[in-house]
Amino acid sequence: MPAKGVVVSTRVSESTVEPTTGQWTTVEIVVTASLAVAFGVVFWAWNLLWTATGGAFAGLPPVQGLMYGVWLAPGVLAGLVVQRKGAAFFAAFLAAALSAVFGSQWGLVALVYGAVQGVAPEFVFALRGYRRPGVVVALLAALATGVGSLGLDLVLYYPTWSSEWKWLYTATLLTSAVVVAGLGSWLLARALRATGVLDALPASLPASLPGSVSASRNE
Amino acid sequence: MSTPIALPRELGQSAYARANPLARLAPAAALGLLNVFTLDPVTPLLTLLVVACAVPFMGLSWQSVARVSWPLAAAAVTLVFVNTLADPAPGIGWEDARAGGVTAVRLLAIALPGVLALATIDPVDLTDALVQQLRVPARFGYGALAASRLFPLLTEDWRSQGMAARARGVSARGVVGRVRNLFRRVLLLLVAALRRATRLAVALDARGFAQADRSRSRPSAWTASDAAWCIGGLLAALAVVAVSVLSGYWRLIWTP
Amino acid sequence: MTTPAVVLDGFGYRPANARRWAVRDIDLSIAHGETLLLLGASGSGKSTILRAIAGLLDAGGEVAGSVEVHRAPPGAAPRPTGLLMQDPDAGLVLSRAGEEVAFGPQNAGLPQDQIDRRVDEALAAVGFPYGREHPVAALSGGERQRLALAGALAMRPDVLLLDEPTSMLDPRGAHLIRDAVERAVSRTGCTVVIVEHNTDIWRDLVDRVVVLGADGVVADGTLSEVSASPAARDTWLVDAVRPSTASHHIGERLLVANHVAYRYKGQQQLALRDVDVDLRAASALAIVGDNGSGKSTLTRVLGGLAQPTCGSVSATPALINGGRLGAEPHRWRATALAGRIGSVFQNPEHSFLTDTVRDELAVGPRALGHSDSKVHAVVDELLTRLRLDEMADQNPFTLSGGEQRRLSVGAAIATAPRVLVLDEPTFGQDPSTWHELAEMVLGLRGQGAAIAVATHDRRFVDAVADQHLHLTSERE
Numbered sequence: 017m018p019a020k021g022v023v024v025s026t027r028v029s030e031s032t033v034e035p036t037t038g039q040w041t042t043v044e045i046v047v048t049a050s051l052a053v054a055f056g057v058v059f060w061a062w063n064l065l066w067t068a069t070g071g072a073f074a075g076l077p078p079v080q081g082l083m084y085g086v087w088l089a090p091g092v093l094a095g096l097v098v099q100r101k102g103a104a105f106f107a108a109f110l111a112a113a114l115s116a117v118f119g120s121q122w123g124l125v126a127l128v129y130g131a132v133q134g135v136a137p138e139f140v141f142a143l144r145g146y147r148r149p150g151v152v153v154a155l156l157a158a159l160a161t162g163v164g165s166l167g168l169d170l171v172l173y174y175p176t177w178s179s180e181w182k183w184l185y186t187a188t189l190l191t192s193a194v195v196v197a198g199l200g201s202w203l204l205a206r207a208l209r210a211t212g213v214l215d216a217l218p219a220s221l222p223a224s225l226p227g228s229v230s231a232s233r234n235e
Numbered sequence: 236m237s238t239p240i241a242l243p244r245e246l247g248q249s250a251y252a253r254a255n256p257l258a259r260l261a262p263a264a265a266l267g268l269l270n271v272f273t274l275d276p277v278t279p280l281l282t283l284l285v286v287a288c289a290v291p292f293m294g295l296s297w298q299s300v301a302r303v304s305w306p307l308a309a310a311a312v313t314l315v316f317v318n319t320l321a322d323p324a325p326g327i328g329w330e331d332a333r334a335g336g337v338t339a340v341r342l343l344a345i346a347l348p349g350v351l352a353l354a355t356i357d358p359v360d361l362t363d364a365l366v367q368q369l370r371v372p373a374r375f376g377y378g379a380l381a382a383s384r385l386f387p388l389l390t391e392d393w394r395s396q397g398m399a400a401r402a403r404g405v406s407a408r409g410v411v412g413r414v415r416n417l418f419r420r421v422l423l424l425l426v427a428a429l430r431r432a433t434r435l436a437v438a439l440d441a442r443g444f445a446q447a448d449r450s451r452s453r454p455s456a457w458t459a460s461d462a463a464w465c466i467g468g469l470l471a472a473l474a475v476v477a478v479s480v481l482s483g484y485w486r487l488i489w490t491p
Numbered sequence: 492m493t494t495p496a497v498v499l500d501g502f503g504y505r506p507a508n509a510r511r512w513a514v515r516d517i518d519l520s521i522a523h524g525e526t527l528l529l530l531g532a533s534g535s536g537k538s539t540i541l542r543a544i545a546g547l548l549d550a551g552g553e554v555a556g557s558v559e560v561h562r563a564p565p566g567a568a569p570r571p572t573g574l575l576m577q578d579p580d581a582g583l584v585l586s587r588a589g590e591e592v593a594f595g596p597q598n599a600g601l602p603q604d605q606i607d608r609r610v611d612e613a614l615a616a617v618g619f620p621y622g623r624e625h626p627v628a629a630l631s632g633g634e635r636q637r638l639a640l641a642g643a644l645a646m647r648p649d650v651l652l653l654d655e656p657t658s659m660l661d662p663r664g665a666h667l668i669r670d671a672v673e674r675a676v677s678r679t680g681c682t683v684v685i686v687e688h689n690t691d692i693w694r695d696l697v698d699r700v701v702v703l704g705a706d707g708v709v710a711d712g713t714l715s716e717v718s719a720s721p722a723a724r725d726t727w728l729v730d731a732v733r734p735s736t737a738s739h740h741i742g743e744r745l746l747v748a749n750h751v752a753y754r755y756k757g758q759q760q761l762a763l764r765d766v767d768v769d770l771r772a773a774s775a776l777a778i779v780g781d782n783g784s785g786k787s788t789l790t791r792v793l794g795g796l797a798q799p800t801c802g803s804v805s806a807t808p809a810l811i812n813g814g815r816l817g818a819e820p821h822r823w824r825a826t827a828l829a830g831r832i833g834s835v836f837q838n839p840e841h842s843f844l845t846d847t848v849r850d851e852l853a854v855g856p857r858a859l860g861h862s863d864s865k866v867h868a869v870v871d872e873l874l875t876r877l878r879l880d881e882m883a884d885q886n887p888f889t890l891s892g893g894e895q896r897r898l899s900v901g902a903a904i905a906t907a908p909r910v911l912v913l914d915e916p917t918f919g920q921d922p923s924t925w926h927e928l929a930e931m932v933l934g935l936r937g938q939g940a941a942i943a944v945a946t947h948d949r950r951f952v953d954a955v956a957d958q959h960l961h962l963t964s965e966r967e
C-alpha cells in the first residue's frame with residue numbers, strides 16, 4: 017500500500033525490512049523477558065497482599081485461591097503478545113525465576129512452578145500453531161496453567177487438606193485462573209495493541225491493517 | 236526491597252564464593268526438593284540444622300541471613316496461625332498447632348536453602364554459567380539478564396503511576412473500581428516495560444547482539460571442587476534422609 | 492574528493508502498521524570524518540534516520556530510496572556503526588564497567604586479548620575515571636552515559652550516531668558527554684551524527700548542521716549559516732524565547748514547606764534534606780539542581796503525593812478555600828487534592844488512565860463530580876487550547892511526545908488547581924512544544940496560579956520563573 021504522493025526512487029535497495037520468520041529477533045526476546053520482569057514487579061506487590069490477606073482467609077484458606085490468577089498471567093499474556101513457540105514458557109519461567117532471585121517465600125520451588133506454568137499454556141498455544149490466539153485460546157491456556165499449578169499445590173503444599181477443602185480450592189483457583197489470567201490477559205493484550213507499543217514486534221504484524229491502531233483484531 | 240538481595244561482595248574469597256554458581260545452587264536444590272516430598276517434622280528440622288551449619292562455610296554473616304530470610308519467616312508464622320485457626324473443630328487444639336508448626340518448618344526447609352544460595356550469586360555470573368554449562372542459548376540468557384536490569388526502574392514506574400492517579404483525583408471505590416484500577420495499573424506498567432524493552436533491544440542490536448557468535452571473556456569454569464560441592468550437597472541430603480528414617484518419623488507425601 | 496561515509500538517496504521509511512511515513516525524501520551525504528548536527532521538530536524523523544544508518548529499522552516497515560554506509564547497505568558495512576541513545580539505563584546490561592564495555596566486542600566473537608585492548612582503549616577515550624571492576628550501579632547518570640559511549644566505541648565504529656545523548660542529564664553530566672565525544676573524535680577520526688534539541692552544548696564541535704522539515708532537508712550549512720536561514724527558523728526556534736514579563740504582582744501565599752526532608756523506604760540516605768518553599772499565587776518557582784539532588788522528590792512532596800519524613804508541607808486557608816480539610820495535602824482525599832494541587836509527571840505515559848484523549852481530560856473534572864455539561868465545556872475548551880481537537884478520539888499512547896506532554900499538562904489543569912507542580916516538563920521536547928509550554932506556564936501564572944517546576948533547562952527557568960530554589964545533592 018504505497019502512500020499517495022510519495023516518490024519511490026528507482027534505486028530501491030529494499031522495499032521492506034524483512035520480518036524474520038525463523039529465529040527470534042532481539043526485540044522479541046527482550047519484550048518477552050520484560051513482560052516477565054514487569055510481572056515480577058506485580059508479583060512483588062501481590063506477594064505482600066497474599067501474605068497480608070492470609071489472616072483474612074484463616075477461616076477458610078481454600079478461598080485464597082481466588083487471588084491465584086495473577087501468578088498465572090505472564091505465560092498466557094506472553095503467548096498472546098509474542099506469538100512464538102516458547103514465548104509462554106520463557107516468560108512464565110523467567111517471572112518465576114525472578115521472584116526467586118528477588119526474594120520470595122517460595123525459594124527454588126518457584127522454578128518448578130515456573131516450568132509448569134510455562135509448559136501448560138505453551139501446549140495450548142501450540143494447538144493453534146501459535147497463530148493469532150483469540151479469547152478462547154487465552155481462556156484455555158489459562159485453564160491449563162491453573163490445572164498444572166493446582167496439581168503442584170495439592171501435592172506439595174496442601175496434601176493434608178480434607179477432600180472438601182481440596183474441591184473448594186480447585187473451584188476457586190480454576191475460576192481465578194480463567195477470569196484473571198485468561199480473560200485478564202486477553203484484555204491486557206488487546207489494550208496493549210491499541211497503545212501501539214507492540215508495533216515493533218514482527219510477530220504481531222497483521223497482514224494488512226487500516227491505520228496504526230490494531231485494536232480489536234483479536235477475534 | 237526493589238534491589239536484588241545478592242550479597243556476593245560480602246562473601247570474599249571463601250571456597251563457596253569461588254565455586255560455580257550452579258555448583259552453589261545444587262546442594263540447595265537437593266535439600267530444598269527433598270523437603271517437598273516429605274511431611275514429617277524431623278526431615279525439615281534436620282535440613283535447617285544442616286543449613287545453619289553451612290552458613291559459616293558459605294561466608295554469610297548471620298545478619299545478612301536474617302535480612303534475606305525475614306519474608307520467609309513471616310510467611311511461616313502466617314502458616315502456623317492459619318493452620319491453628321483453620322480447623323473446623325472448636326477451640327485451639329494442640330494437634331492443630333503441631334500441624335501448623337510442621338507445615339511452617341517444612342516451608343522454611345523447602346525455601347531457605349535456595350533463598351540463601353541465590354543471595355550469594357551475582358546475576359551475571361549465574362547467566363554466564365547457564366549459557367556455558369547448561370547451554371542456555373546466549374541471546375535468551377543475556378536478553379533475560381538485560382531485561383532483569385529493568386526491575387528497579389519498573390518498580391519506580393509502578394510507584395509514580397500510583398501517585399499520578401491520585402494527583403488526578405482518582406481513588407479506588409468498591410470492588411469493581413478496585414479491579415478496574417488494578418487492571419489500569421498493570422497496563423500502564425506493561426506499556427512502560429515494553430517501551431523500555433524496545434529501546435533496550437535497539438541498544439543491544441547496536442552492539443551486535445543479533446549475531447549469536449559470542450566469545451567468552453568471562454569463562455565460567457567447572458572444576459573438580461564444583462563437582463565436590465554437588466556431591467557434598469547430595470550426601471548432606473542423603474544423611475538427612477537416613478537420620479530421619481532411623482528416627483522413625485520419616486513420611487513421604489503419598490503415604491496416607 | 493573522498494567517498495562519503497554515509498549516503499541517503501531519496502530515503503523514506505514507513506513503520507509497519509503506520510499510515511504515515513515517519514520520514515521521506517531525504518537526500519543527504521555525510522563526508523568521512525565530518526561531525527554533523529541533525530535538527531528538526533519532533534516527528535521529523537531524526538531518530539529514524541539514525542536507526543536507518545545503523546541498520547536497525549524495525550522489521551516489517553516499508554523503505555523507499557536507499558541508505559549506504561561506505562557503499563554498502565548499513566547492516567553489511569565493512570565497519571560497524573555505533574549508536575548511543577538518550578537513556579543511559581536503556582542499554583546497560585552487565586554489573587561491572589569493564590564487562591559492560593566488552594559486551595559488543597564479545598558479540599563480535601573477538602579473541603580475549605583484543606577485547607581487553609579495546610576495553611582499555613574505549614574507557615580511556617571517554618575519560619572514564621574508574622577501573623574496569625567498578626560497579627555500574629554506583630555510577631551517576633552522566634558517568635553511565637559515558638560508559639555507554641565507551642561501549643559503542645569499543646565496537647571501533649566508523650560512524651558514531653548519538654540520539655539526544657545529553658537530554659536526560661544535568662548540565663554537568665551533559666558536559667562530560669560532550670568532552671568524551673570530543674576526545675573520542677579526535678582520537679579515532681570517526682564520522683559523527685548528533686541528534687539533539689539543545690544545540691548550545693555542541694556549538695564548538697560540529698562542522699555542519701542539517702535541519703529537517705516536514706518535506707526533507709530545509710537547511711544545510713555551518714551553524715551560523717543555518718541560524719540565519721529563514722526556513723530553519725520555522726522549525727528551530729532556538730533563540731525565540733520570550734523572557735518573563737518584567738514586573739508583575741505576586742499574590743497571596745498558597746503552599747508552604749518547612750524544613751522538609753524525605754527518605755525513601757529502605758534507603759539510608761535522605762533524598763531531600765531541609766528544604767523550605769514558599770509558593771505564592773501568580774508566581775513561578777524554579778527548582779534546579781543536579782540529577783539526584785531530590786528535585787523530583789520535592790515535586791512529589793509539594794504535590795501532596797508523598798509524606799515528608801521530617802518537616803511539614805502545609806496549605807494555607809487561601810488554598811484550602813472552605814473545604815473541611817487539614818493543612819497537610821498528603822492527607823487529603825484524592826478529589827480534594829486534584830481540585831487544589833495539580834501534578835505533571837516527567838513521563839506523561841505514567842498518568843494516562845483512559846483510552847481516548849477526550850476521556851483523559853475528563854478524568855479530573857468527573858472525579859470532582861462536575862455535571863456532564865460542565866465536564867464537556869471544560870474538555871472542549873482544553874482540546875482547542877492545547878490544539879488536540881483533531882486527536883480527541885485517539886488513544887493517548889499513540890500521540891507524539893509533544894502531544895502527550897500537552898495532554899498531560901491539560902489533564903492536570905482540567906480541575907483548575909491553584910497550584911501546579913511540574914517535573915521536567917520540557918524534557919525531550921522540540922522547540923515548538925517548548926515554546927508552547929513556556930507560554931502555557933506564563934499564562935497560568937498570569938491567571939494567578941502558583942507554579943513549581945523542577946528542571947535542568949536553564950532557558951526554561953529564565954523564561955518562566957521568578958523565584959529559584961537550588962538543591963544540592965549529598966555527594967557534593
